[in-house]
Amino acid sequence: MGDSSDEEFQNSESWVFYRNRDDWKDVEPVEQEDGGEYPVVSISYTPKFKDVYDYLRGVMKIGEKSQRALDLTADAIALNAANYTVWQYRRDILKELKSDLAKELKYIEKVIQRHCKNYQVWHHRRVIVEWLQDSSKELKFTQGILVFDAKNYHAWQHRQWAIKTFGLYEGELEYVDSLLRDDIRNNSAWNQRYFVINNTIGFVDDVVSKEVEYVLEKIETVPLNESAWNYLKGLLLHDKGGLSNNVKVTTFCEDLYMSGNRSPFLLALIVDMCDERISNKAEDDKYNLKRASELCHELATTVDPIRCRYWEYMSTTISKKAGCESGEDAEGGDGPEEAAAAGASHDV
């Protein structure tokens, strides 16, 4: 974007076009060939943009790898940080000049702060860290970006890469916990929690048990939090008893329901519990077809009507399962795929 990029020129008003610079007289600018008069493929540029990129094409054409060419790439990046060709040329120059990579890391930090949703800038950072084999700044750096945008996909991806590549797991759960205390609905943080546990201690029995306590506490604070309920279901994937046999969870859900809470995620989980019991032929007076049907009806009509078709489907699927010996016929006549998929839904 033009407005923010202009700041990267030290002083916009004193900007001198490359074509007017004495020390650039030896380079021949190369114009963009853009394929004709037609608007679909032709491009309109501002004079400054055209000037910088004409000279960039000029140095790239002769393969000049010099300090001034490096500075020129910074001007080009300031105008368009998403141009991956420029970034690649910059890296070629850095290599050739054996430039100070610690300085480059500071440079890319500034650029990312301005363009934090851009793929190329993050990729550049990663390459520099790999070249340096120094990951000591990555956690603090990504943390700084996440202060402004706690769900920034690129920042999380970079952070996960650094943690996994350089084994930086220590303290990460505490960090995730602090993020969840700031915003209990931060889905990226919940995902990170899963990432850390999965890649370290693993979801062994006592970890699952501790995590169940953790997430139930969070759900109790905000029962309408999709992310926490998803995490709970993810945890129960690792529970040998399945969805419906963890007493902490079932007690929690029943109490919440009895207290009058009608979070669609609470009702949905109870429906899934009934579904699991029916599939396993282990219905009881709490988890059975009658209750599943009533909950689906409540969800479809009052609690979550925008998804009424889903709830109607669940109701039908579960009824058919209950009435069908093999438990396979999900939606009459839809074939084996349908049945397999219905099976998959209660694999959890």
Add this chain to the structure above:
Amino acid sequence: MATSMVNEVKGDDSVPKELLLEKHVSFLREYGQNEDNFEYGITDYLRMSGVYWGLTALDLMGKLKELPENEIVEFVQKCQDPESGGISGCINHDPHLLHTVSAIQVLCIYDRLDAINVEGVIKYVKSLQKDDGSFTGDKWGEVDTRFSFCAVLTLSLLKRMDAIDVDKAVEFVESCMNFDGGFGSRPLSESHAGLIYCCVGFLSITQRLDIIKRDTLAWWLCERQLPSGGLNGRPEKLPDVCYSWWVLSSLSMLGRLHWIDFAALEKFIVSCQDSETGGFSDRPGDITDPYHTLFGLAALSLMGNGALKRVNPTYCMPQEVIDKLELKPQILN
């Protein structure tokens, strides 16, 4: 559910309520002609994808002829790198898989694959597969499930799926499946509707939708619908027209399209048009662009809008083009 996001969008009485097709045709035809359109000027590195967005949107409206076929085909030709075989976003730029797929989509719409060196493209895609089955976007680059999708999309359009190790490629995509049934960019990356579309599309092309936890994922996807009717891409994020496409197309491949409230979504998409300039934006009142215009129209087409051609949910191209190529991506009933 997004009860924390009160007033998620500022829809008011002034937003459009009808589909403004003629406006969109002129918007796409003239996009970039305006000298003041700096946004377009700086995006030369993705010109090729821009051509695909504009062209497909026009084709869905039955207005393919509004753009000059020969000039576009010539542009694509000039963007092919003779050495690697890959195609770049703009003439003299470096090739990239994202632009290679757009270029092939454009040439398939025109039925002009003869214009480029097809073997070169196949060689290029093949060169980007890594030992673990994943793909990078260019020879420098990063691994991402987006690139797995681009690779098979390109090769299937060229009928050359045999050029890569499909089983390995499936294995990698499967390793990116999360506990919520969704997919992220890499193993254990957060589920994201755009990446879910890429992974479901990938599995549709490779005929492996069986590995998906169908109803778990489809529920997660229909949970993206917010009280405004619009769809977001992750829990607790704002709705955006482009997610209408990514969520709907995925649900369509999974045979669960009807779990979305069409009337509410249609109302949201239509409200994201600009009644003066034409085009769609991410949310009501924002600046419109070809990207959101294509995905807004494609989503309306999936919901059966009679004024538009049918779109194929896997390829995001007119169904008639896919039929002509005799491609049968897997779609669950």
